[in-house]
Amino acid sequence: MVEYELKGLFNQNTLSTSDISNNNNYNNQQLFDHIIRGNANSEMLTYLLNMNHQRLNDFKSMHQYNYGNFASLMNSVEQYNEIENDETILLPKPLRIKNKLQQVLKKRKSVRNYIGLSCDLRELSTILMYSFGISGRKENFGGIVASMRYYASGGALYPISVIIYINKVDGLKKGLYLYQPMYHSLLPLNIKTQIDINKLFVGSNIDVKNSSFFVFYKYAISSTYLKYGELSLANILIEAGMMAQNFSLVTTACGFGSCPIAGYNKRFIEDICNLDHVNEHIIFTESCGRNE
Ligand SMILES: Cc1cc2nc3c(=O)[nH]c(=O)nc-3n(C[C@H](O)[C@H](O)[C@H](O)COP(=O)(O)O)c2cc1C
Numbered sequence: 001m002v003e004y005e006l007k008g009l010f011n012q013n014t015l016s017t018s019d020i021s022n023n024n025n026y027n028n029q030q031l032f033d034h035i036i037r038g039n040a041n042s043e044m045l046t047y048l049l050n051m052n053h054q055r056l057n058d059f060k061s062m063h064q065y066n067y068g069n070f071a072s073l074m075n076s077v078e079q080y081n082e083i084e085n086d087e088t089i090l091l092p093k094p095l096r097i098k099n100k101l102q103q104v105l106k107k108r109k110s111v112r113n114y115i116g117l118s119c120d121l122r123e124l125s126t127i128l129m130y131s132f133g134i135s136g137r138k139e140n141f142g143g144i145v146a147s148m149r150y151y152a153s154g155g156a157l158y159p160i161s162v163i164i165y166i167n168k169v170d171g172l173k174k175g176l177y178l179y180q181p182m183y184h185s186l187l188p189l190n191i192k193t194q195i196d197i198n199k200l201f202v203g204s205n206i207d208v209k210n211s212s213f214f215v216f217y218k219y220a221i222s223s224t225y226l227k228y229g230e231l232s233l234a235n236i237l238i239e240a241g242m243m244a245q246n247f248s249l250v251t252t253a254c255g256f257g258s259c260p261i262a263g264y265n266k267r268f269i270e271d272i273c274n275l276d277h278v279n280e281h282i283i284f285t286e287s288c289g290r291n292e
Helices: 004-010 030-038 044-050 056-068 070-075 100-109 121-132 222-228 232-253 266-272
Strands: 132-141 142-151 160-166 175-180 185-190 213-220 256-261 281-291
Touching: 056 070, 056 222, 070 142, 070 160, 100 232, 121 160, 121 232, 160 232, 185 222, 213 222, 213 232, 222 232, 266 281
Parallel strands: none
Antiparallel strands: 132 142, 160 175, 160 213, 175 185, 213 281, 256 281
């Protein structure tokens, strides 16, 4: 079906007169042709060409972190970064996941439509714990004991925080919460203002109304740039991917469906999460709902 509102934009002869670099007026195939010949700039190509190139500043910073054992020091006091007050919700003990890994891997798929029944707190607790939580494994780094998680992290810095929008979870008010892994708790961030969930994602292919909750992966540049410099970006995107894969598998195992979503309204979600848009970014999102 032709979407008439967009029809002009599909026309290959439509031109934008306000684009100084003129890149908007190509399609991506033409633009790629120019980039690969060196006639147009691509932030992505520049990044990839320089990725893993260790400069003196990187060498200094990484060694300072490693020899100073900074990650373990920060890890050992991580619980003080978490807020426990009257509003904090301590999540109940997670359920045991009994399904076989092979079956879960086979069953996993992106699920965008949900049956609308709510999720209970124990199920939410199970999903959050095994996707993003503290695994109970301790590692001793030079005499400092660190608590490890269910996913890998570059330099064990765990720079990505998980913000949850609760839509249909028994016993929880709709709104935004921060998942606090050390205490396995939820800290309400914004449960007072009404948020239009139809604005979260681009397009309308996600059944937002019947979703149980959404996950927003938040990254602050300051949490890794001090050590990894420009390499941070590659590291954190990979790390978010690993967290997202845990989430896909755990939700599948718990009888839920989820969908990784790159098509989210970044500015809108950052606004409702009260992020500064400079240091703090939402780098990926997911939806989740009951589908069986
Ligand atoms: C990085 C990434 C971004 C994605 N973004 C979206 C998205 O914005 N909207 C959507 O409906 N699906 C999105 N998906 C889901 C893919 O469409 C889906 O994984 C793909 O079609 C393969 O299907 P499967 O996951 O069911 O195996 C995304 C998946 C990945 C890995």
